[in-house]
Amino acid sequence: GTRQISERRDKIRSLEVRFITSSVDLSTSSLELSIQTRIFKIIVIGDSNVGKTCLTFRFTGGSFPDKTEATIGVDFREKVVEIEGETIKVQVWDTAGQERFRKSMVEHYYRNVHAVVFVYDVTKMASFRNLQTWIEECNGHRVSASVPRVLVGNKCDLVDQIQVPSNMALKFADAHNMLLFETSAKDPRESQNVNSIFMSLACRLKAQKSLLYRDVEREDGRVRLTQETETKSTCPC
Numbered sequence: 001g002t003r004q005i006s007e008r009r010d011k012i013r014s015l016e017v018r019f020i021t022s023s024v025d026l027s028t029s030s031l032e033l034s035i036q037t038r039i040f041k042i043i044v045i046g047d048s049n050v051g052k053t054c055l056t057f058r059f060t061g062g063s064f065p066d067k068t069e070a071t072i073g074v075d076f077r078e079k080v081v082e083i084e085g086e087t088i089k090v091q092v093w094d095t096a097g098q099e100r101f102r103k104s105m106v107e108h109y110y111r112n113v114h115a116v117v118f119v120y121d122v123t124k125m126a127s128f129r130n131l132q133t134w135i136e137e138c139n140g141h142r143v144s145a146s147v148p149r150v151l152v153g154n155k156c157d158l159v160d161q162i163q164v165p166s167n168m169a170l171k172f173a174d175a176h177n178m179l180l181f182e183t184s185a186k187d188p189r190e191s192q193n194v195n196s197i198f199m200s201l202a203c204r205l206k207a208q209k210s211l212l213y214r215d216v217e218r219e220d221g222r223v224r225l226t227q228e229t230e231t232k233s234t235c236p237c
């Protein structure tokens, strides 16, 4: 009886040791991963019901959700992708279109954002007209002009209900220096097109790698500039 108990204890102890070891290993590897993997934060903005949740689900989960409810605050969806040998985590912020569900979160949406996806519903003119307001909100949160933006007209599968003509959307996109994607989160034949919305942004962000370094240099430049100014102001000549 006593031997059995002590054997059990040993077993438990060895399990504990193994558990600790494995948890150490795990944290090390996840730490390495977080150092190596860049994260791109992409926010998806637009009126309620245009299909933001469905589009982000199609990209990250690969399917059209059976049922969605109005998003409250924000839902995060992530997808790890590989671009030219680099592993990148695309973090999609699926935001709420309804004012009452978004107001407390707006600051968080725009903080350190890397790219913005504006969505309208091709069967609902009001959702297209409201894009102006969404763009103004975005600009109002000091999102830099170097942050890439794209325009997405969703629900193209509803071919006989289209209200927003392509040429009108294209004109708007051009005027705002955005690429236009007309697509459907629902139609499985469009899934590649939905992917390319996010992948094209990820590719552009990856190419901006040098921009990140330039930002650091700019910081340096500013420091140097301040020093120069100081030197000048104390300089007797």
Ligand SMILES: Nc1nc2c(ncn2[C@@H]2O[C@H](COP(=O)(O)OP(=O)(O)OP(=O)(O)O)[C@@H](O)[C@H]2O)c(=O)[nH]1
Pocket: 046, 047, 048, 049, 050, 051, 052, 053, 054, 055, 068, 069, 070, 071, 072, 095, 096, 097, 098, 154, 155, 156, 157, 158, 183, 184, 185, 186, 187
């Ligand atoms: N026919 C069709 N319906 C769609 C498509 N995408 C979304 N829907 C439907 O549109 C409705 C709204 O979709 P959501 O993705 O929840 O809309 P949302 O923009 O996230 O709405 P909020 O979370 O309130 O901002 C749902 O009933 C979807 O099934 C599409 O491509 N085609």
Ligand SMILES: [Mg+2]
Pocket: 052, 053, 054, 069, 070, 071, 094, 095, 096, 097
């Ligand atoms: Mg939603």
